[in-house]
Amino acid sequence: xxxxxxxxxxxxxxxxxFAEHGIKCQRITAxxxxxxxxxxxxxxxxxxxxxxxxxxxxxxxxxRSKKQIERFVEKGGIVLAFGPMVEGHDFDWLPMELKYVQKxxxxxxxxxxxxxxxxxxxxxxxxxxxxLKNAEGDVLLTDKKGRALMVSKKTGDGMIIVTTIHEFxxxxxxxxxxxxxxxxxx
Numbered sequence: 695x696x697x698x699x700x701x702x703x704x705x706x707x708x709x710x711x712f713a714e715h716g717i718k719c720q721r722i723t724a725x726x727x728x729x730x731x732x733x734x735x736x737x738x739x740x741x742x743x744x745x746x747x748x749x750x751x752x753x754x755x756x757x758r759s760k761k762q763i764e765r766f767v768e769k770g771g772i773v774l775a776f777g778p779m780v781e782g783h784d785f786d787w788l789p790m791e792l793k794y795v796q797k798x799x800x801x802x803x804x805x806x807x808x809x810x811x812x813x814x815x816x817x818x819x820x821x822x823x824x825x826l827k828n829a830e831g832d833v834l835l836t837d838k839k840g841r842a843l844m845v846s847k848k849t850g851d852g853m854i855i856v857t858t859i860h861e862f863x864x865x866x867x868x869x870x871x872x873x874x875x876x877x878x879x880x
Contacts, residue, residue, distance in 0.1 A: 724755020770876025
């Protein structure tokens with residue numbers, strides 16, 4: 695069984711992270727979402743830079759796959775999305791209200807009381823590529839100014855997690871995501 699579908703159109707260093715933690719990962723393009731060729735998985739990961747055409751061309755496919763992504767989450771899957779790396783972005787491909795503002799920064803982060811905070815091993819000097827606003831759902835991490843750096847929203851049996859962290863997530867966080875998620879078709 696595949697644990698994670700990594701949405702990108704070329705090889706990424708991110709793939710190595712999953713292998714290091716014994717997590718079965720398959721890289722896919724947005725055009726394959728909703729097709730019968732994809733095996734079930736627990737998590738869809740959308741890496742940093744997904745909306746920036748200098749890095750990838752997956753955004754159009756994400757927008758076309760909005761309904762399939764919503765069904766995946768409702769049935770127990772988890773979507774983990776990182777910063778889009780463009781000046782501003784509305785996450786119009788997710789079933790939630792959320793806006794992104796690009797701002798490269800290093801921040802000491804403040805935790806809410808939720809176990810998903812283990813996305814990073816340290817709380818000081820964490821690198822981010824922006825912050826989130828108008829968040830529908832729970833704010834999990836903020837900087838000292840109160841700007842949202844990680845949010846989540848439960849939808850059906852699953853969850854959407856969006857973060858602007860510009861570092862690899864911790865192995866503990868990835869394992870937590872897989873424990874929470876149910877295997878379902880994307």
